[in-house]
Amino acid sequence: MNAAEEKAVLSLAAVVATVPVPFPVFGDATASAAMATKGRLDAAVGRLSALRLDSVRAGLREIAPRVIGGGHHETVVNVAVAARSRGADVLKAPLALAIATLSAKFDPSADSAAELWLSFAERYARRTVG
Numbered sequence: 001m002n003a004a005e006e007k008a009v010l011s012l013a014a015v016v017a018t019v020p021v022p023f024p025v026f027g028d029a030t031a032s033a034a035m036a037t038k039g040r041l042d043a044a045v046g047r048l049s050a051l052r053l054d055s056v057r058a059g060l061r062e063i064a065p066r067v068i069g070g071g072h073h074e075t076v077v078n079v080a081v082a083a084r085s086r087g088a089d090v091l092k093a094p095l096a097l098a099i100a101t102l103s104a105k106f107d108p109s110a111d112s113a114a115e116l117w118l119s120f121a122e123r124y125a126r127r128t129v130g
Contacts, residue, residue, distance in 0.1 A: 001045055005057060008064035010036050013098040015067070015075045020120050023102050035102040044100040044108045052109045055093035062086045063094065073128070079118070080125030088118050 001009070013036035017023045023035065045053065066078035083091055092114040099117070100108035 001041075001053075001057075004064065005060050006038065006041060008060050008067055009041055009056075009094060009098050009101065010038065011067045011069070011075070012063075012079075012094060013041070013101045015072050016095070016098050016117055017102055019072050019076055020124070036098075037101075040104075041097075041101045043104065044097055047100065047108050048097070049109065052093060055090075056097050059090045059092070059094035062090055076121045077125045077128065080121040083118055083122060088115075088122075091118060 017035055048056065063079060063082045066082060067075050070078065079091065079095075092111040095114035095117055096106070096111055097108045099113045100106045106113050
């Protein structure tokens, strides 16, 4: 992954770590908000197939500008808007990688946790911005 892609995934992971609730630490001594690190991202990327990494990159092209540098509220809403306009499927791979960055207990190639978080983001955006 290049530096811009890494920054986007880490920004997304930082939001997922705290919104809507603090991410479960599963016995890890690290607080959930501090779990979005390059070392953890590198470990999660190492568990991806080349095909899944391509899916991550495709999703990041859709949302990277919308998740870097914004606040948590803005990021959640921007992800939801991208899901509505581009389709949620393209966002699952980068979200799954962000989640797997927070905990090795999650598979960066599995979509279930990403689908759950996307569902939250879409409901949140509807309630806060319509």
